[in-house]
Amino acid sequence: MVQQERAVRTRGTAVQAAASEFYRAGYGGTSLKAISRAAGISMGAVTFHFDSKAELAEAVAEEGCSAVRSALDEAADRRRGKALLDLGNLMLELARLLRDDVTVRASAHLARELPDIEDWTSLWHPVVAELAREAYDKGELHAAADPEGVTALVAHLIWGAEAALRGTHADGPGGAMDQLEGIWRLVLDGIGAER
Secondary structure (H helix, E strand, C coil), rough: HHHHHHHHHHHHHHHHHHHHHHHHCCCCCHHHHHHHHHCCCHHHHHHHHHHHHHHHHHHHHHHHHHHHHHHHHHHHHHHCCCCCHHHHHHHHHHHHHHCHHHHHHHHHHHHCCCCCCCCCHHHHHHHHHHHHHHHCCCCCCCCHHHHHHHHHHHHHHHHHHHHHHHHCCCCCCCCCHHHHHHHHHHHHHHCCCCC
């Protein structure tokens, strides 16, 4: 039992270290040796759990996408019936995930580098589109704000938050999260039906 728990911890340590390295240096710029060093575990321990760097990248993407799925489920449980408000809250939650969870950041990065890796965007984009459509149908959007345009806008804001967080890991006052919240308030003045 103790050995099994140690194996689970070692695997988790390898995944976290791999996520950090993939995010920092990209898939192509990361070696198993660098992951082993960053994790503080032997190369044998890494290769015991993962046959290849590609398998480790898949594990990172799976963990990051699992965190996104959990956040989407929690957001669905917290819906308040105002789709535009729910949409903004979801966008901010996804940005917080990017800021706080290295596996989510690495998953987003890996999806751009490796076409066969699960793309985190494919998880949240349909939910964003659904909320934009719901906001439109409920009359929560300005007449000229169509659901497709709102969906594209929110997607670009999330991708922009990812880029901004890449440059500013520390997110203090005036950082990427504050900027995103401020931008969203400006957006609501332009797309929201209520002034």
